[in-house]
Amino acid sequence: MPDVTFHRSVFSFQDIxxxxxxxxxxxxxxxxxxxxxxxxxxxxxNLARISQTPGKTRSLNYFLVDKKYFLVDLPGYGYAKVPxxxxxxxxxxxxxxxxxxxxLKGLIQLFDARHGPISGDKVMLEWIREWGGNTLFVLTKADxxxxxxxxxxxxxxxxxxxxxxxxxxxxxxGSGTKEVWSxxxxxxx
Ligand code: GTP
Ligand code: MG
Numbered sequence: 325m326p327d328v329t330f331h332r333s334v335f336s337f338q339d340i341x342x343x344x345x346x347x348x349x350x351x352x353x354x355x356x357x358x359x360x361x362x363x364x365x366x367x368x369x370n371l372a373r374i375s376q377t378p379g380k381t382r383s384l385n386y387f388l389v390d391k392k393y394f395l396v397d398l399p400g401y402g403y404a405k406v407p408x409x410x411x412x413x414x415x416x417x418x419x420x421x422x423x424x425x426x427x428l429k430g431l432i433q434l435f436d437a438r439h440g441p442i443s444g445d446k447v448m449l450e451w452i453r454e455w456g457g458n459t460l461f462v463l464t465k466a467d468x469x470x471x472x473x474x475x476x477x478x479x480x481x482x483x484x485x486x487x488x489x490x491x492x493x494x495x496x497x498g499s500g501t502k503e504v505w506s507x508x509x510x511x512x513x
Contacts, residue, residue: 354400
């Protein structure tokens with residue numbers, strides 16, 4: 325089990341730590357389960373804050389792993405109180421981070437396993453395709469699916485995202501944990 329500690333929260337691009345360590349970021353809609361996944365991966369219940377209220381994470385939250393690299397919890401998107409807009413609201417901070425951060429070596433994109441990529445996620449998917457970097461697609465809250473549905477959806481998602489780049493995950497049961505860590509380790513090799 326890697327040693328993970330909270331490093332700091334960053335509220336503007338200039339304040340990003342400048343120590344040259346590689347970074348893996350965690351992206352997804354508000355409330356999809358980014359912070360829960362971090363806590364589950366590290367078996368630390370209170371490492372990243374979880375809430376029932378979407379839009380809680382407004383900063384980039386840096387977590388140092390084995391003193392070798394950072395996991396970066398991004399602010400959730402899609403929490404704009406603008407019901408008409410189908411566009412995702414990437415904050416300026418997230419936007420600068422994704423487009424300018426040279427240390428970014430891999431991205432973990434979360435979707436809700438029940439729905440897959442929905443409306444706003446498509447903008448993120450487009451960005452990912454253009455970026456072309458190492459991406460792991462995590463379908464989370466898998467515990468909310470029936471077994472038969474899970475098997476069916478897993479097959480569909482693997483076809484869409486590729487076998488190696490897709491993990492069914494549940495922060496509640498811990499399923500998928502091993503696969504996520506092994507993807508991270510391979511990406512940083
Ligand atoms: P923001 O910080 O607002 O962007 O949200 P987030 O993506 O970090 O989501 P968070 O981890 O705070 O989880 C949101 C809600 O989903 C919480 O009520 C969690 O308990 C619940 N949740 C997260 N992961 C899972 C999961 O794997 N299974 C189930 N059943 N619930 C989950
Ligand atoms: Mg969060």
